Amino acid sequence: MSTDTASIAGHKEMKKIRRKKATATAPELYMNTLAESEREIIDTYFQRLAQYIDLPKSQHEDMERDFIKALQYYESTGVTIEEATDRMALHKLGGFYAHPPLRWYSLDSAAKIYPMSMGYRRMSMFRLAVYLKEQIVPELLQIALTFTIKRFPSFATTLKRGFFWHYLDSTKRRFVIEPESGHPCKPLIVHTSGSQSFRVQYYRNRISAEFFHVLTDARGGMVFLNTLTAEYLRLLGHEIPEANGVFDIGAAPSESETRDEFRRFKQRRKGSGFRQGRALQMSGRLSRNRPCQVLHFELELPALLNLARSKGTTITGLMVALMFLACKFATEENRGDIRIQVPVNMRKFYDSRTIRNFAMYCGISLKLSEITTLEEILPEIGRQLTERSAQEVMEEMAVSTMNIVRSVRFLPLFIKRPVAATLHGFLGENAFTNTFSNIGAVDLPPQMAEHITKFDFVLGSGTVNRAYCGMVSFADTAVLSVTKLTVNPSFEDKMYELLVGCGLSPKVSGSVLYED
């Protein structure tokens, strides 16, 4: 009898253990693999982690798994548990994942057009990428994003539709990194509950961040990427200070960082700057994949700078001039205007800390017949660049933007949206042949710079322009990125030929042609 009872009790105990094993959480399973002394540290660590996270159960568990993977990575590289938990100190989470999402942000005045003009498989995107000297460790990159996102509350948002305008609604979730796949700058899924308006990807030694333009412009995006990369490097054990465009993730985000700087432009006078005719488009059938190819022309910065100086112009002036020559070569039209859109960072005119959109643009235009040789067009391009990107002109354009926004503010969105989408087609893309956005040199703390080889900046594609160009320089490397919307290689072939002709010998890399 007693043997039977013991056997039943033993059986029950075994069942209990089995059930417990089956329902054991990821941290419990992980702890079973550790020594007794380490188990205690990890147990305390995960108990504290639970206090920092108030997310739905599945996301909570996913986040715990992220930390376990990072700990396992540290273990595999010989980093002690104490050191690992110290690098991933939980105070870096702050209260972000524990507080309910209550804030919302109105879109800045420049961003209001983007959700109205987007369509099925069409979205204004851009991408910034940093190339490190070593392969990316995804386990640590995920933790770096988990720690960094709280410093950028306007990025931790979901796009929503209001009655008059779209807006950004705060969201608290596990923001995820993903391996690169598919097209660069492919549209994000922003329509689901809690969806994010940016993505962080990795491939070999590259970390890239792609943004929907409603969140930020290239300058704000660069601050995010640099802060994320700095945190990633810290997790790898490097000492990286918070300086030169790297935010302190422990500091509280300030109101000035999420301010709509266009509000400073009052209705002082009549604005101007949007009235432009149609521009010529380069030839070539528009591809179904957008973009169908991304190319990077890697140039030596000192050589490029010397060339620009020798021609009495800037890097932007020189590149725009080369683009005019390449665009002329790539079009079959024989008359009309080629117009290149050049975004202008307004922060150079106004003291601003905003990480939201604060850029305007100017159009550099030449008649097809006036595009002859580099030497002949450079003075005119230089003149137009100086005149049209001057503070006064940019201010007038910003005033125009504000005037438009103010005049339609009480129109319901369902009326505004189709009108805005149509106007954007006429005033936006059709008015330009190409775009050249130069975000200049990236300045980083030396302790961080030593781990980085280069950056690149890719503009997402639109609907009509066959190419878009972005440029960024770091240390001794300048990278010109061409985003293509047609299989026709005329533009990039001519650009390459022109750059080689100038003695620059670019190294070309990029994606395969995505065309089916």
Next chain:
Amino acid sequence: MKIEITYPEPPRVSRWFELLRKVARWIFSFALVFAPGVNIVLGGKLWSLVVLWAMWTTWNVLLSPDIVEFNPISQIVKSLIHIVILLGLIDVLLVPGWASFVIPIVAAAALVAALIFFLTDVRQHRHNMMPLIWLTLYSSVAFLVVFFCQAEDGLADDRSGRRRLDTDWSRDCGLS
């Protein structure tokens, strides 16, 4: 120009939905011209309006998914609005007299469905409240419109009824 490939090979993307949209766009564009044309030639009731609205509903609800705020609640609200207008058109243009009974039932069913979705995950769906708020607003406006229309009709019936009574009374009294 030699290109070093530094991006992974992209996976093949299925394009069936894009193709479906393309085919539907052609069919709908054709019907947009053909249906009113036939209706005008043959005369009679304005059935082409019902056809056009039904096509617009199909396009809007099934073939052109919302690119912002696509969630069960917003889709129920969107479908409801389209269907209510369609039912209203059928009632007014083709077979009158039943919509005031059917539409509230359809609307109530949709509201219950939206509430069920809302209650399945309150934490997530509290961020999807906006469509429900709009639905409440539209419903209130619709209710007020129907209420005042019926009150007007009732008043008119009342007046005509009283006139009839007055006439009957006068005749009974031999005054007319």
